[in-house]
Amino acid sequence: MRAGAILRAALALLLVALVVWPQAFAPVFAPFAPQGGPVIYDRVSLLSLSLNHLLLVAAASALATVVAVTLAIAVTRPAGAPFRPLSRTITNVGQTFPPVAVLALAVPVLGFGAGPTLVALFLYGLLPIFENAMTALSTLPPRTMEAARGMGMGRVQRLWQVELPLAAPVILAGIRLSVVIALGTATIGSTVAARTLGEVIIAGLLTNNTAFVLQGGLIVGLFAVLIYDALTLLEARIARRAGARRA
Template sequence: TFPPVAVLPLAVPAVGFGEKPTLIALFLYGLLPIFENALTGLTTLPANVVEAARGAGMTGWQRLTKVELPLSAPIILGGIRLSVVISLATATIGSTVAAKTLGEVIIAGLLSNNLAFILQGGLIVAALAVLIYDGLSAIERYTARRMGREAE
């Protein structure tokens, strides 16, 4: 994974200040949980299901799109959920390179030694993270029920 704090100083000279380096850093940071969960979901499928699809004459592409990805969807969604929540919480550091994020309030509080600003920014980010986590968890559970697999 690529830590955003390490990517931001490298991205700013290439794309300038603002949202672009922040988005690059968050994109690179969010790849690992999605990739790991996709790999886990696809490699832990029941062998008899994959073999039945093969025995039914499905090509590799058909097995992937009609059997393996749908059965892996809840686990892949878990990686997306984790990546989104981590990125939301980490996006506040984008304010250090002039991106318009909730980190502006936190940084203003730190610079002026204003605890109210720090708490305001931190609590809003925390509340958003919890709401998004719960919403994506509900989607993940729904998908798991529809695919006949329990959420892991």
């Protein structure tokens, strides 16, 4: 447990240092830069790009969570059960339709910038959250639900006080997967002028500067690892509470 906490802290410190003091890592990246070329990306602050990247992912993930969980609740009610196949088809579209194609279609409508990227991340993040939410809400313990009815709880009370708290760990697992996917996918937003860490990677590819590619990729990777780990810890804590509710 202590070793995990130490590793977590070390990765967090490395990430902060990379974003706030990138010049300190110039000797590390120098072998990967072209002869006489820049080593550290400095056209835009890495901190600014990182914050914009995280903001886009957070906004898209929050919107995807609200829509996917609401849809899962609707199709797990008796009246909404016939629409379950249709809802699965709709949420699958985001995964089967390439994000680059979504960007290409969204740019003429929304223009260049964060808008098309937000749409692409939203669509791409729906499926894992929806599937997990639907599975969790469809497999609740019958005895627990009967006990809730026996206590005189109405449908809304059961949903908020029993169903969602018990389903929360599985729903959060879907959110965790969706967020990690969005962190990586958001880099393509820079192809349509969104301010993300993809700007560093694309600049490296255009100038044949591997040092830039490594900087952008490493920062995105560290964000993904740390956020995944944080959500895993949160999921475990919620699962313990859900277990106590079941008991």
